[in-house]
Amino acid sequence: MNNVPMTVAGEAALRAELEHLKKVERPRISDAIADAREHGDLKENAEYHAAREQQSFAEGRIMEIEGKLAGAQVIDVTQIAKTGKVIFGTTVSxxxxxxxxxxxxxxVGEDEADVKNNLIxxxxxxxxxxxxxxEGDVVVVRAPGGEIEYEIDDVQHI
Known part of the structure; x- marks a missing residue:
């Protein structure tokens, strides 16, 4: 499996989601399944089927997160020498x-991207x-709407 770059914040967010799924959602879903089983016939029990579906989604997400963390190469940009060059993890004006x-x-990494929050x-x-x-370089970005020229104003390792 190839290493996928990820920021420290991205790793922390995935680990927090994983912990929430394992320690909060799993027990809640197990309780819901147990409660639904007490209501009798499972074939026609909508609560039971809904809880099993939630369990399936939660377990799938747990496996997905564990896979992403296993293949992640966490890069802490604050530990890299500040050269003024744009690298993974830098903030660029x-x-x-x-x-x-x-x-x-x-x-940021693929899973962390959120254009609304300026994370690309x-x-x-x-x-x-x-x-x-x-810093100071002019770059041409080939975007779907055409080419856009940007001047790199500032590069921060934060």
Whole structure:
């Protein structure tokens, strides 16, 4: 299995979700199944079938998270020498050359990406264009809406 890059915060969020699923959801679902069994005929027991479906989803998610954590390469960008280069985990402030609009993105792993919170995936077109560049460089991002030129204004290792 290939190592998948993940930030420290991303790993912590997955571990917290995994713990919640194992320590809170599993027992709750087991109790719901036990309660539903007490109501008699399982063939026509909607509560029982709903609880079993919840159990299936929870167990699937637990397996998925465990797999992601097993294949994760956790990268702590604060422990890497600050070079001014854009690397995985850095926060980058960009200036749109054409419109002078400024935007800030943090480059994170695939599972952590959330564009609404300015967390972009390492595999996104913007991140691919930025990786390896330095403050002051101008990069061209090939986006679905066309090419956009950005100047790298600031690179932070936070």
């Amino acid at each position: 960009l200036l749109n050359v054409e419109t002078d609009d400024e935007v800030t993105y943090k480059i 995936s390492i595999g996104s077109p913007i991140a691919r264009a930025l990786i390896g560049k330095e």
